[in-house]
Amino acid sequence: MSPTNRPEPTRAQVRRWRRYLADERAEAAVYRDLARRREGEERAILLELAEAERRHEEHWRELLGHHVGHPKRGAVRTRVLGWLARRFGGVFVLALAQRAEARSGYAGDDDATSAMVADEQIHGEVVRSLATRGRSRMSGMFRAGVFGANDGLVSNLALVLGIGATGVAAQTVLFTGLAGLLAGALSMAAGEYVSVRSQRELLEASIPDPRAQEAIPHLDVDANELALVYRARGMSPDAAEDRAREVLSATEPRRAEDAEPDYEEIGTGVSAALSSFGFFASGALLPVLPWIFGLSGTTAVVAAAVIVGAALLLTGAVVGVLSGAPPLKRALRQLAIGYGAAAVTYLLGLAFGTTVS
CATH class of the missing domain: 1.20.1260 (Ferritin)
Known part of the structure; x- marks a missing residue:
C-alpha cells in the first residue's frame, strides 16, 4: 500500500x-x-x-x-x-x-x-x-577478580557475623575480620598464582620443541618421519604427507616461536595473583567497615549485612551483563548464596556464644 x-x-x-x-x-x-x-x-x-x-x-x-x-x-x-x-x-x-x-x-x-x-x-x-x-581478552583477569571479590565478601561476612554473634567485644570482631582479610587475600593470591602457572606449564608442554624445528633441514627427504609428527597432532595421513612436503620444500623453516600460542585468556601467574589479592581484600574489607567506624552489636551486624548485600547484588549484575545473562537473576543468585553462607555461621555463633549486645 x-x-x-x-x-x-x-x-x-x-x-x-x-x-x-x-x-x-x-x-x-x-x-x-x-x-x-x-x-x-x-x-x-x-x-x-x-x-x-x-x-x-x-x-x-x-x-x-x-x-x-x-x-x-x-x-x-x-x-x-x-x-x-x-x-x-x-x-x-x-x-x-x-x-x-x-x-x-x-x-x-x-x-x-x-x-x-x-x-x-x-x-x-x-x-x-x-x-x-x-x-x-579479559576472561583470565575477570575470573580471578570476580572470584576473589565474592570470596572476600562472603567469607569475611560469615566470619565477622559468626564471631560477632558469640557476644565477644567489638574490638575482637574487628581484629578477627582484619586477620581474615589478610589471611584470605594471601591464600587467594598464592592459590591463583599456582593455578595459573600450572595451567600455562601444562599447555606449554604441547609447544613444539625448538630443537625439532632446527632438525628439519637435515632430515632425509626420502625417508623422513616428519609426517608422523603431523599425524600425531590429528592430521590424516594424506594431509600429514602434504604438510611434511610443504615444510621440507620451504627455503627457511618456520621458527619455533612463530608456532607458540598466546595464552592471553589465561593471563600470567603474577597478574592473577595480584588481582586476586586486591579483589579479595577489597571484598573482605566491606564486612569489617561497621566495626572500623565504631559500631558494635546488632547495629554493626545489620550494617555489615546491608553493605555486603549491596556489593553482592552489584557484582552479580555485572557478571550477568558481561555474560549476556539476565543481570537481576544473577544478582539475586549472588545475594542468596552470600546470605545463605553468612546465615549458617551467624546461627552457629548464636548457638555456641552468648547474645549480641
Missing part, C-alpha cells in the same frame, strides 16, 4: 512508531560512538550496524509521515548505553548493546517488516561476536 493510500494511523500507533524511531536513532548513535573508539574491521562492522539502524529509522519515518513531529529522546536504557559508549566503550558496553538487541519488540509488531525482525536478531549475534573478543 502506497503512503498516499495508507489509512490514517491511530494515536497508539503514532506513539509506538515515534518511540521506535527515537530508539533506532539512539541505537545508531551508540554504534557510531563505539566505532569512534575502534579501528580496522571492528570499526567497519559497527558502522555497518549504525547504517542498518538508520534504514530502520527511515521505515518509521515513512509510516509516520506528517506525524513524525519533533525528535523524541530514546528509551532511558538506550540513552545510558550511549553515554557509556561515548566515555568508555569496551566489552561492558557491547554486552549491554547485545541485551538491547535481544529486547527488540519487532517480532510481535505487524508494522515492522520481517526483514527488520531478522535484522535485529542478526545484530544481536554480530554484537555478541564483537563482545566475545573482549570477553576472551
